[in-house]
Amino acid sequence: MSVTLNHYLFASGILFAIGFSGVLLRRNILTIFMCLELMLNAANLSLVAFSRFNVSPTGLPNYNAQILVFFIITVAAAEVAVGLAIIVSLFRARQTTHVEDVNSLKF
Amino acid sequence: MPHIFAPLTLEIIVLILGVFLLLAESLAKSGDRSWMGRWGVAVLAIVFGWSFFTTGDSGSVFYSADSTALFFKRIALLSTIGILVMALEFQTVLQRFIPGDGKGSGTGEFFALPVFTCAGLMFMASAIDFLLIFVALELSTISFYILVAYMRRQNASLEAGVKYLILGALGTGFLVYGITWVFGLTGETQLARIAQALPLQLAPGGRLHGSETAILFAVGLLLVALGFKVAAAPFQLWVPDVYQGAPTPVTAFLSVGSKAAGFIVLLRVLEPFVSQPVLGPKLVGILNVLAILSLAYGSLAALPQDNLKRLLAYSSIGHAGYLLVSLASLNPAAPDFAGATRTIGFYLVGYLLMTLLAFLVLTIVSSQSRGDDIAHFNGLSKRSPFLAFAMVVAMASLAGIPLTVGFYGKFMVFSAAVAAQKFLLVGIGIVSVAAGFYFYFRVIAAMFWREPGEQSPVVVSGLSKLAVATLVAGILLLGIFPGPVLNSIKVRNEPATASLR
Numbered sequence: 001m002s003v004t005l006n007h008y009l010f011a012s013g014i015l016f017a018i019g020f021s022g023v024l025l026r027r028n029i030l031t032i033f034m035c036l037e038l039m040l041n042a043a044n045l046s047l048v049a050f051s052r053f054n055v056s057p058t059g060l061p062n063y064n065a066q067i068l069v070f071f072i073i074t075v076a077a078a079e080v081a082v083g084l085a086i087i088v089s090l091f092r093a094r095q096t097t098h099v100e101d102v103n104s105l106k107f
Numbered sequence: 108m109p110h111i112f113a114p115l116t117l118e119i120i121v122l123i124l125g126v127f128l129l130l131a132e133s134l135a136k137s138g139d140r141s142w143m144g145r146w147g148v149a150v151l152a153i154v155f156g157w158s159f160f161t162t163g164d165s166g167s168v169f170y171s172a173d174s175t176a177l178f179f180k181r182i183a184l185l186s187t188i189g190i191l192v193m194a195l196e197f198q199t200v201l202q203r204f205i206p207g208d209g210k211g212s213g214t215g216e217f218f219a220l221p222v223f224t225c226a227g228l229m230f231m232a233s234a235i236d237f238l239l240i241f242v243a244l245e246l247s248t249i250s251f252y253i254l255v256a257y258m259r260r261q262n263a264s265l266e267a268g269v270k271y272l273i274l275g276a277l278g279t280g281f282l283v284y285g286i287t288w289v290f291g292l293t294g295e296t297q298l299a300r301i302a303q304a305l306p307l308q309l310a311p312g313g314r315l316h317g318s319e320t321a322i323l324f325a326v327g328l329l330l331v332a333l334g335f336k337v338a339a340a341p342f343q344l345w346v347p348d349v350y351q352g353a354p355t356p357v358t359a360f361l362s363v364g365s366k367a368a369g370f371i372v373l374l375r376v377l378e379p380f381v382s383q384p385v386l387g388p389k390l391v392g393i394l395n396v397l398a399i400l401s402l403a404y405g406s407l408a409a410l411p412q413d414n415l416k417r418l419l420a421y422s423s424i425g426h427a428g429y430l431l432v433s434l435a436s437l438n439p440a441a442p443d444f445a446g447a448t449r450t451i452g453f454y455l456v457g458y459l460l461m462t463l464l465a466f467l468v469l470t471i472v473s474s475q476s477r478g479d480d481i482a483h484f485n486g487l488s489k490r491s492p493f494l495a496f497a498m499v500v501a502m503a504s505l506a507g508i509p510l511t512v513g514f515y516g517k518f519m520v521f522s523a524a525v526a527a528q529k530f531l532l533v534g535i536g537i538v539s540v541a542a543g544f545y546f547y548f549r550v551i552a553a554m555f556w557r558e559p560g561e562q563s564p565v566v567v568s569g570l571s572k573l574a575v576a577t578l579v580a581g582i583l584l585l586g587i588f589p590g591p592v593l594n595s596i597k598v599r600n601e602p603a604t605a606s607l608r
Contacts, residue, residue: 009291016280016284019280020277020280023273023277029269029273032273033272033273033276036273036276036277036279036280039277039280039281039283039284040279040280040283042284043280043283043284043286043287046284046287046288046291047287047290047291050287050290050291054291054294062294064238064290064295064296065287065290065296067238068237068238068241068286068290068296071238071241071242072241072283075241075242075245075249075279078245078249079245079249079252079276079279082249082252082253082272083252083272083276086252086253086256086265086268086269086272087269087272089256089259089265090265090266090268090269093259093260093262093265094262094265102266102269102270103266104262104263104266
């Protein structure tokens with residue numbers, strides 16, 4: 001059995017769902033942040049798959065998507081750099097990375 | 108042939124300014140950093156003037172230089188200028204909540220980062236390819252993460268920063284996944300090419316014939332992401348907390364800049380999809396639901412608020428609702444995107460003026476009364492009649508009193524909705540306007556009919572006085588003579604399809 005586009009899309013859909021449910025269900029901010037990265041990587045996987053299977057008449061894959069993947073990886077790295085810094089300063093101030101302890105702003 | 112009046116020059120100058128400010132900050136002696144803010148204001152004002160002389164086409168498939176893009180760039184520039192003026196006023200508060208020894212230490216980046224955000228917003232205004240949309244959106248969002256969490260000795264700011272980080276990154280996730288699916292389905296990342304290819308692909312025998320649901324799913328993911336950006340319900344969860352916790356100038360920037368750039372991207376992204384007969388009605392239906400939810404949530408949840416920043420946060424959700432009404436009034440059979448762009452553009456100019464004014468007065472008053480509840484505005488008419496008058500103008504315009512720019516914006520939105528016979532939207536809109544009268548007028552009542560908590564007059568610096576006076580004049584003048592601004596967005600040089608090459 002050869003691996004088709006659908007297999008990749010299915011895997012990427014599962015990754016995205018795992019990431020999204022992790023964001024909704026987990027209570028540790030670091031875990032939530034990892035789940036967010038998982039969502040981005042799910043998108044990367046399906047982008048590469050779409051690119052590989054979207055063969056143009058000239059026989060080449062559509063490379064636009066693969067370039068986009070590099071941009072996503074770079075931007076995600078920048079986001080992690082800033083995000084972890086914010087989480088570290090939250091931990092310094094509050095000694096916790098648990099979402100339930102971060103609730104001073106309420107109605 | 109690139110020349111100094113090429114469209115891209117604007118962004119390049121803004122980016123150079125940002126880098127220059129950061130470098131100069133690290134090389135300068137420690138001490139007061141307000142010179143950075145003044146430099147920023149001056150250069151951005153020059154760029155704003157420059158934007159009236161740019162000519163020519165961008166010659167790029169990523170970047171459009173049509174008049175709409177220029178118009179939204181001017182909104183970004185003006186709001187950044189306003190934010191820098193506010194940041195100058197905010198320095199004393201900022202200083203209290205960041206670690207550092209001596210006056211001005213650690214405050215430098217607070218003046219440099221808004222410039223980068225501005226560049227991101229300007230690129231968003233011009234982006235016609237999903238690649239540039241994504242990178243520009245992230246440039247502004249990542250700068251915002253830092254700005255929101257800037258006061259790291261204050262729990263509220265840090266908490267707001269973490270919440271914005273998580274929900275903003277979630278929005279990014281949805282955006283990227285949406286882009287993925289749009290690319291996978293249409294095989295293109297350029298909006299113009301998508302607009303060209305979609306009708307053929309959707310026709311019988313085309314590769315997308317019968318898979319409308321998949322396209323709706325993809326566009327739905329994009330709508331979630333942009334809904335986060337423009338603070339539309341039901342993606343508004345972050346708004347109240349982040350607005351309340353963030354430093355006040357950043358809150359103003361979030362509510363004006365982020366919303367304006369979000370809407371131009373929304374307009375450009377929706378255009379190819381809404382124009383398809385099989386997708387249009389469903390997408391307009393979704394926009395309808397978003398508009399109703401934002402209007403209802405924004406106006407009802409604002410009623411019991413005592414904190415002015417939180418109140419303005421709910422008001423920002425409500426205004427996203429009004430703006431969405433004009434999108435939901437599009438006729439799917441023949442969507443008039445030029446008309447919607449015009450309504451949204453004018454509304455956003457009005458929103459820019461009144462929101463900046465409200466936040467500027469709030470910044471001045473709260474840095475001298477040490478708090479941003481409505482109670483801190485008690486008796487402001489005695490402490491500073493000038494600021495009290497400015498706040499009355501801002502609130503009246505936000506509520507939509509005739510002769511202010513807010514009224515004319517709402518009038519345009521509602522007349523579009525009536526023309527499209529969306530009477531449910533109009534009804535809910537009128538109810539939320541009525542609710543708005545109540546909560547905006549609570550602020551006015553506090554200023555005039557309550558005794559002040561402290562008697563000391565509120566001191567206003569020269570630059571802020573100038574900014575407040577300009578904003579008041581702008582609100583009143585545009586409320587009476589909306590023509591000049593309306594005309595500047597009337598012509599949309601070319602539809603996105605024409606810039607195909």
